[in-house]
Amino acid sequence: MPSTSGRSARGAGGGSVVTVRVPKMAELVVAQLRRQIIRGELQEGDALPSESELMTRYGVSRPTLREAFRVLESESLISVRRGAHGGARVHTPSRRVAAKYASFMLEYRGVTLRDVYEARVALEVPGVGELARTRTRADLAALLDSLNRHAAAEEEDSRLAIMLHGEFHTLVIQRAGNGTLLLLSEMLQDIIDLGNVSLHADAEITGEQARAAAVRTHRRLYDHIVARDISGAESLWRRHLDESMGYLLGENAAMTVSDLFD
Template sequence: MAELARVAQASDAPGGARVPVGKRVRVPKTAELVAGHLRKQIVRGELEPGDALASESELMGQFGISRPTLREAFRVLESESLITIRRGAHGGARVSAPDPDVAARYAGLVLEYRGATLRDVYQAAAIMEPPCVRQLAGQADAAVVARLREAVDAEKAALDDPLALVEAQDAFHALLVELTGNQTLVLLCSMLRYIVDRANSEHVAASADSEEHRAQALKGHRTHVRLVKLIEQNKAEEAEKLWHRHITSADDVVNAVGAKTVLELID
């Protein structure tokens, strides 16, 4: 019980802030407190992906809780994809790394609830990605340029394979954001790319054999090559404008086949 009391104390308001008199307070369930304690250990790196949690009996003793309460805590963490449960004699709970795809799927549900369309997602990408390009071009870092050249080389190697090419081109978009080093942007943009990548794949699957698609794919590749040159030449404003036009034109092409809701792409 001492461990559980410590967990409960850690969940109190910061700085000992008092709840206003008359305000109704929701008291967390014991399982939520236990899940919160384990969650913090995972996100702080105290428990790493692949690590096995202690046995149920050990955790029950540590927190002073019953088996049903512990399993309820496990269900909370499993729903967040922070642990996986293996059944059987050699089973147990193992830690998983927080998965951006889980956040993207949930964000997609929220967007669908709010009536968002695929065009909304592309417009958001057109707002977020070009400033990242401007930042990279402003730095003109040789290591960054080398990474980007590797990415466009991977695209070139896939020019005859439409599905492989769209994957390589989507990876190039993700790399532009990753290279900024801003983890908040990386997560937010990865949530958008999760949806956009599925839209691109669906578009390719429907039109991969057409000459029009091949022309669009080659045009996209040439734009990526040109962007890398602009970044290398430290032409930040020109690079940013080029990338904004590129995303906007991709939005027009994919949406030309009909408006898609977010939910249609994440099911």
């Protein structure tokens, strides 16, 4: 198959030139393997076939195949170990990787940590209202389990507690039922979790009183959801998120997102 970067064709009557880009063979291999991973045909930890088998399957040379591997490695979809016992293993798409790449765009656009927190408010407040409206017994059981694990962690491990705090926020959006908003929320929450740990690495992460207050607020939200109190849930959550933003960011509101990944 041709590996040229493009072809040109002149329209009837000498019209404008249309350039059609022909994908390189390595890109075609990447596209097929990526599709298999995303569709779940290849699972986390699966070993890809040997290089010789893949070369035969796709009709490509070893350099072309290795170029495809480099692209997939850059996307964190495979890892390659060289040597006699090496090979390529599959990694399913990670929201942490997505958050890291998103941070590059946010940094390019001058986005600050405050912007990320404000975006979380815009996503989560309607989400808790929707969950209060549609919640099921299974939703309530999942929320209560998360609350109980969070409360137990507060007494033993403050770093684990703050991660479980974030888990509850993500769980609320997950149970609200919109997959696109869930992905966005997970990406934002990963950035926020990393920021919380990074900004408070040498101190008690949020302070005992603040952490206890957060647990109480989460339980109050649970009560609103149980009662299907949409306005109460949204009002409480907006206050909680606004207060958390001010407390956790402090003087770091202007810090850029990608600083967290340095």
